[in-house]
Amino acid sequence: MKMKCSLGIDVGSVSTKLVLINEENDVIEKLYLNTAGKPIDVIVKGLKILNDEFNSSIEILAVGTTGSGRQLASVLVGADIVKNEITTHAVASLEEYPDTQTILEIGGQDSKIILIRNKIVADFAMNTVCAAGTGSFLDRQAQRLGIPIEEFGKMALTSTVPTRIAGRCAVFAESDMIHKQQMGYKIEDVIYGLCQALVRNYLSNVAKGKEIRPPVLFQGGVATNLGIKKAFEEELGMSITVPQHYNVMGAIGAAILARRYIMQSKSKKTNFYGFNVALKDYKVKSFECKGCANCCEIIQIYRDDKIMARWGDKCGKWSSSIAV
Amino acid sequence: MKVTFPHLGNMYIPLKSFFECLEVDVVVPPACSKRTLELGIKYSPEFACLPLKINIGNYIEALEKGADTIIMAGGIGPCRFGYYAEVQREILKDAGYKFNMVVFDPPKGHLWELFKKLEMITNKKIYSYNNLIYAARLAWQKAKLLDELDMMACRARPREKFEGETDKFYKKSIKLIGDVMTLTGIKNIQKQIEIMFRDLILTNSDSPRIGLTGEIYTILEPFANLNIEKQLGEIGVEVHRSIYITDWVRHNLFPAFLKPREHKEFLDSSKPFINCFIGGHGQESIAYVAKCAKEGFNGIIQLLPFTCMPEIVAKSVLPSASRKYLMPAMTLVLDEHAAEAGLRTRIEAFVDMIKYKSEVQNENEMFIGH
Numbered sequence: 001m002k003m004k005c006s007l008g009i010d011v012g013s014v015s016t017k018l019v020l021i022n023e024e025n026d027v028i029e030k031l032y033l034n035t036a037g038k039p040i041d042v043i044v045k046g047l048k049i050l051n052d053e054f055n056s057s058i059e060i061l062a063v064g065t066t067g068s069g070r071q072l073a074s075v076l077v078g079a080d081i082v083k084n085e086i087t088t089h090a091v092a093s094l095e096e097y098p099d100t101q102t103i104l105e106i107g108g109q110d111s112k113i114i115l116i117r118n119k120i121v122a123d124f125a126m127n128t129v130c131a132a133g134t135g136s137f138l139d140r141q142a143q144r145l146g147i148p149i150e151e152f153g154k155m156a157l158t159s160t161v162p163t164r165i166a167g168r169c170a171v172f173a174e175s176d177m178i179h180k181q182q183m184g185y186k187i188e189d190v191i192y193g194l195c196q197a198l199v200r201n202y203l204s205n206v207a208k209g210k211e212i213r214p215p216v217l218f219q220g221g222v223a224t225n226l227g228i229k230k231a232f233e234e235e236l237g238m239s240i241t242v243p244q245h246y247n248v249m250g251a252i253g254a255a256i257l258a259r260r261y262i263m264q265s266k267s268k269k270t271n272f273y274g275f276n277v278a279l280k281d282y283k284v285k286s287f288e289c290k291g292c293a294n295c296c297e298i299i300q301i302y303r304d305d306k307i308m309a310r311w312g313d314k315c316g317k318w319s320s321s322i323a324v
Numbered sequence: 325m326k327v328t329f330p331h332l333g334n335m336y337i338p339l340k341s342f343f344e345c346l347e348v349d350v351v352v353p354p355a356c357s358k359r360t361l362e363l364g365i366k367y368s369p370e371f372a373c374l375p376l377k378i379n380i381g382n383y384i385e386a387l388e389k390g391a392d393t394i395i396m397a398g399g400i401g402p403c404r405f406g407y408y409a410e411v412q413r414e415i416l417k418d419a420g421y422k423f424n425m426v427v428f429d430p431p432k433g434h435l436w437e438l439f440k441k442l443e444m445i446t447n448k449k450i451y452s453y454n455n456l457i458y459a460a461r462l463a464w465q466k467a468k469l470l471d472e473l474d475m476m477a478c479r480a481r482p483r484e485k486f487e488g489e490t491d492k493f494y495k496k497s498i499k500l501i502g503d504v505m506t507l508t509g510i511k512n513i514q515k516q517i518e519i520m521f522r523d524l525i526l527t528n529s530d531s532p533r534i535g536l537t538g539e540i541y542t543i544l545e546p547f548a549n550l551n552i553e554k555q556l557g558e559i560g561v562e563v564h565r566s567i568y569i570t571d572w573v574r575h576n577l578f579p580a581f582l583k584p585r586e587h588k589e590f591l592d593s594s595k596p597f598i599n600c601f602i603g604g605h606g607q608e609s610i611a612y613v614a615k616c617a618k619e620g621f622n623g624i625i626q627l628l629p630f631t632c633m634p635e636i637v638a639k640s641v642l643p644s645a646s647r648k649y650l651m652p653a654m655t656l657v658l659d660e661h662a663a664e665a666g667l668r669t670r671i672e673a674f675v676d677m678i679k680y681k682s683e684v685q686n687e688n689e690m691f692i693g694h
Contacts, residue, residue, distance in 0.1 A: 068665055086673030120684055123652065123676045126670055209643030293357035314551075316488070 001261025002059040003028070007272070008255030009041050009046070010088070010248065011069030014108025014135060015221060018046040020058070023259075025095055029053065030248045039069040042299070043076050044278045053277035062153065063211075063272045064088070064258030066250045075301060075309040076282070078271040080258045088253030090114050090121045093217050095256060101213040104232065104240070106222035106250075108135040108204070113207045122298035127206050133219045137170045138228075141177065141194065146188065152191060156227025159192035195227035199235050214238045219246040249286055280304050289313060326351050328391035329444060330379040333544035334470045337502050338463035339395075345459030345505070346446045347475055350389035352523030353382040356547035360385055366659060367415050374548055374629035374659055375541040376408050380415060382583055386423050393445065398429035398526035403604035403634055456508075465510045466501055466571075469517070471568040472555075473497050476521040478564065481557025482531040484524055491554065491567040493520050532678050537609045538627035539635045542658050544569065549627055549658060550667050559675050564621070566612040567605065590615065597641040610645050617649035622678040625671070630659040652678055 005028060010017040018030040023048050031049060033042050048304040064081045065073040066088040074082045080305065085105075093100050111134050115123040129133070129168045142149040158316045165187050166176045173194065216238060222228055223246040230239055245252060262268055283302040288295050296313045326349045329339055340350045354360070360381030367384070368377045383394055394416075399406030409427040416423065426441055442456070473494065481490045497517045504513055534556060542548045543565055553563045574584060593614035594607045601607055609626055616624050626642055628635035639655050644655035654674045656667065 084669045084672040086669070087676045113359065120680045120686070121673075122681075123646075124673060124677065125654070126405065209640065212562055293354060293359040 001186075004061050005054075005058045006062045006255040007050075007060055007077075008072075008088075008248075008251035008253065008258065008260040009063070009065045009073045009079075010085070010254060011035065011043065011065065011073045011252035012067045012108055012243070012250070013110070013245075014139075016042045016046060016067075017248040017251040018050060019248050019255055019312075020050065020134065021252060021255045021259075022053070022124065025252075025256060027245055027248075027252065028058075030245060030251070032247055035069075039072055040076065040282050040284065043073055044282065047077070047278035049276055051278060055275055060270060060274075061108060062255070062258035063264040064254030064256075064261075066254040070254075071311070072301070072309075077277060078273040079264075080271050081254070081261045083254055083257055085110070085250050085283070086112065086121065086124050086126075088250045088257065089219065089254050090116060090253070091134070092245075092249040092253035093219070093243065094119060095252070096245075097215065097217060097241070098215050100215055102216045103219040104202075104207075104216060104218045106134060106218075107220040111202055111206050112222075113210055113212075115210055115213075122216035123210060125206050125210060137143040137173075138198075138222065138225065139239075141174065144174075145191075147187075147191075150211070150224075153195075153225035153227040153229070155188050156192040156195050156225075157230060159188040161187070161189055162196055163189045163247060165190070165193040165197040167194075167199075167201035173197060188196070192227055195225070195231040199228060199231040200271075203235060212236060213237075216240040218242050219249045221247050223247070233304050277303075284314070289318065291315070291317060297319050325349065325445070326391045326395050327393045328383065328386035329395045330351060330382040330638070331356055331545060331547075332541060333546065333569065334474075335467075335544070336500070337470060338467040338569075340502070341466055341505065342459050342463035343518065345444075345462060345687055346442075348446055348453065351386050351389050354389075356382065356545070360547075361660065367419055371631060373631050374414065375405070375539075375545075377660070378545070378548060379408065379598055380412060383412065383416060383423075384421070384685060387416075389424060389453050391423070393424045393426060395426050395428065395445070398427045403632075405604065420638075421509050439564050453491060455465070455540075462505070462507060462510070464570075465502075465507060467570050467573065469501055469510060469514055470498075472514070472515060473501070474565075474568065476518070478557060479562055480521050481554070482560045482562055483529060485526045489524055490521075490557070493517075493524060494543060496520075510662040520616075529562055531562045531563045532622040532675065532682065533564060533676075534678070535564045535566060535624045536619050536627060537616075537624055538605070538611040538638070538655075539629060539632050540567055540605055542627040542629055543567060548629070548662050549656075552625070552627070552656075552667070552671065555664075555668065556671060556675070559672060561675055564616075566608060566615075596637065597645050602634050602637050604632065604634030606638040609635060609638040610641060613642070613645040613649055613651050613653065617651045621651065623674060624653045626653065626655045627655055627672065630657050652681070656692075 004023055005020045014035055016033045018031040022028055031046050033046055035042050037155045039082050063077055063079045064083060065079040066083050066085050070082045077258060089103060091107055092104050099117050105112045112124060112126040114117055114121055123261055139149055142152045147155060163180050177190055177194060218229060218240045224240045229242060262270060280303050284299060286297055286299045289298050294314050298312045298318045300310045313319055327343055327353045331353055336352045341353055343350045356378055360378060362379035363384045364377035367381050396409040398409050413425045426445055428441060477490050477494045484490045500513050505508055536543050555562050557651060590611050591607055594611040598607045598610050613624055642653050642655060
């Protein structure tokens with residue numbers, strides 16, 4: 001008999017995550033792919049990988065999408081639910097750790113804090129106008145120092161006298177780091193100093209005024225960085241847990257929510273177009289609407305030369321002219 | 325002489341009507357667009373807030389259409405806005421534009437100065453005061469009706485029979501209000517609009533209610549707040565504002581004896597978090613949390629332009645106020661970035677959160693035995 005699975009897709013700014021879970025919410029397979037600015041290609045690639053591996057042995061019950069590219073992903077695969085990242089992260093965390101009270105999440109471009117009380121989201125915050133301290137910035141610093149990002153956190157742990165780095169702004173932090181390097185500080189001290197600065201920035205910016213109660217979960221791509229984890233533990237004075245599937249929690253949450261939705265719906269049938277959509281030909285065309293001074297850039301998505309979706313307009317002239 | 329002024333939501337309608345009643349030519353700046361913002365960014369200091377930049381864009385686009393006199397509100401108090409008219413005058417002069425700028429400060433009892441400035445604009449030595457009063461009354465009735473329209477639209481949007489109908493009728497109503505030029509005409513239109521919106525609503529179902537608070541420009545100008553009222557309405561939320569156009573006029577332009585009394589009481593409810601006037605609407609932002617709690621709202625969203633001082637003060641005490649009044653709150657900082665996806669994620673998550681909360685509350689109440 002075929003295994004019944006739900007598929008969750010999280011299209012983030014830097015990475016795209018696909019997850020298959022079974023009916024007990026155990027992760028059967030997870031893919032962590034680089035979005036590389038081409039969300040369509042990477043979703044198609046992910047579906048192909050899953051198809052090659054499982055096609056005949058599983059049945060997809062439900063599909064959910066999340067992340068900043070959730071709408072695009074939904075159009076592509078035929079999702080049952082499209083949910084924001086906050087909700088999906090909270091759902092996945094509560095599934096694995098029902099007593100969680102605080103979730104720290106740092107991704108490629110976003111960082112967020114979610115407070116959970118009595119098993120529901122009680123408050124949350126996301127970074128607003130600044131992306132300092134997110135994964136992209138850490139990536140860039142690792143690259144500049146010629147250290148593989150996987151080693152970055154481990155290296156920070158060897159620091160004995162961390163250097164003080166200004167973490168308020170990514171640009172200032174970088175020049176501060178360069179300055180300290182040129183003064184001859186040890187590289188591991190500079191790196192751990194950076195971790196501490198980013199944690200301070202996170203706590204006084206994103207988590208400002210939020211009451212952080214244990215148990216605390218730390219997830220998102222940056223959670224793999226041991227330096228940041230240690231800096232959080234020192235600053236908060238409590239131990240924090242990094243869940244096993246820390247980097248695909250959003251996708252897991254989307255899959256769980258999709259299954260719950262299908263269970264409650266009358267037809268109990270998924271919208272999923274099937275893995276074969278990966279074999280089709282996708283194109284994106286965009287044009288600038290000249291209807292008014294807004295000059296909106298309209299994006300059109302084609303599957304085998306048939307238009308599937310259109311968005312990007314402020315007035316709704318284009319997006320409403322086609323039924324998605 | 326051709327008069328223009330910056331945009332602030334629907335404010336252009338009563339202003340246009342007022343000046344046209346006094347036989348002054350008016351050039352309404354084109355609706356705020358990407359171009360407006362680009363022009364504004366090009367000429368404004370980088371650290372200035374979004375309202376200043378959009379204002380500059382409005383002026384330039386209006387001057388291009390032949391306006392020669394700019395009317396701008398002044399201000400007092402610690403918010404930078406009070407000085408914006410002066411700064412904007414210098415910016416436009418440096419950019420080589422020829423124009424005249426008239427600044428209206430809150431009169432604070434000096435109504436005479438207001439009249440004198442009006443005389444200057446209308447270019448009349450001897451004023452027909454009847455005419456002036458009629459123009460003011462008409463503009464006031466229009467402003468009141470526009471506020472009512474906004475409230476009706478926010479109520480209707482989460483409950484509309486057919487998707488998009490609210491916005492269709494909203495546009496229609498705006499045109500009606502813009503065209504009418506008599507006081508009796510306004511009364512008729514008001515009835516028309518009320519009937520239109522009453523028929524639009526499918527059911528009187530319960531929708532979560534969210535209050536928008538924060539800085540006045542970002543609340544009132546949909547271009548600045550990425551149409552947040554509409555976006556919230558589409559996901560089933562009824563939106564209320566902490567301030568409407570007529571409120572601002574009442575508090576700032578009316579002589580003291582005409583000011584509503586309850587306003588002082590309202591301000592007092594910002595204690596103990598903010599105990600005095602801190603500029604802009606910082607104190608109001610926090611007082612509104614108490615008000616929303618009293619009226620049983622489900623949440624509050626604070627809007628502010630990046631670098632807004634009074635609202636940053638309010639932002640830092642908002643979590644405490646939110647805890648005291650058990651009112652979920654979220655702050656959105658608005659700037660040049662027009663990335664609606666980011667805003668959408670945040671408001672969707674916020675609405676999800678308050679919906680789950682009220683579901684759990686309802687279940688608990690049932691459990692207790694209601």
